[in-house]
Amino acid sequence: MIVSVDWVLGLSAILFGIGAFGFLARRNIILMLVSIEVMLNAVNLSLVGFSRHLDEPTGQILALFVIAVAAAEAGVGLGLVIALNRNKPGAAVADLTGLKW
Amino acid sequence: MSLTFAQFVFAYLALASVASALLAVTRRNPVHSMLWVLSLFMHVAGIFLLLNAEFLAAVQVIIYAGAILIFYLFVVMLLNLPDEEARPRFGRHWPFAALVGLSFAALAWLARTDVALPPAVEAAEREGPPLGSVAGLGEGLFGPFALPFEIASLVLLAAIVGAVVLARKRGEKR
Secondary structure (H helix, E strand, O other): OOOOHHHHHHHHHHHHHHHHHHHHHEOEHHHHHHHHHHHHHHHHHHHHHHHHHHOOOHHHHHHHHHHHHHHHHHHHHHHHHHHHHHHOOOOEHHHOOOOOO | OOOOHHHHHHHHHHHHHHHHHHHHHHOOOHHHHHHHHHHHHHHHHHHHHHOOOHHHHHHHHHHHHHHHHHHHHHHHHHHOOHHHOOOOOEOOOHHHHHHHHHHHHHHHHHHHHHOOOOOOOOHHHOOOOOOOOHHHHHHHHHOOOHHHHHHHHHHHHHHHHHHHHHHOOOOOOO
């Protein structure tokens, strides 16, 4: 085994923490979505690490599904951002105070 | 303990991806953030290569860096966010967000140290196509994971339709 699974899991935990921080702290919707991508990448990393550790392709297949869901999430999320931006220019979450527009 | 070459490469990739992720969530200019995320995706693809996930590394570069990230960049440039530079990047509650991120990483690590993993399986011990090859993943996708695979295509279809409906101009009839 070239790289211990613990290193990969530690890196994955750190990346997920950074993504969670970005999602909670940024005020721009697009950058919040990008932070979600960082978190999804961290999850993929731990799936692939386990897949290597156990020598099982299942983890890599699950990572493929995560990538497919990330693509779907990016499409819908950015469609929402465009729709919101049409009504209220700028992409700051603080501006989105109305329940109806 | 002396570092082997692969461990040295892993250390570089890990440090570079943590630095890229940190810069990505803290840069003021959204385009700079996207470029740092691109760097993160490339370094994670490198780690996938080290972990015998060649096909996933290619998918990571083609789909994440090639498609998803360019999509984000398009939207950033389409929306033209002039006031992003002037406004504070973080909400006033950002120390709490940092606390959540730190405690999540710490808790995940504590949870890991509590679990005894089975010892690593060496690649030579198994039969069938090698780990991470297209053949190995394809056998899984069209075998035990055939139903989730079909559902993933349905999810993507729903996302396409949803994105078109959401981004269409309001009140526009065909």
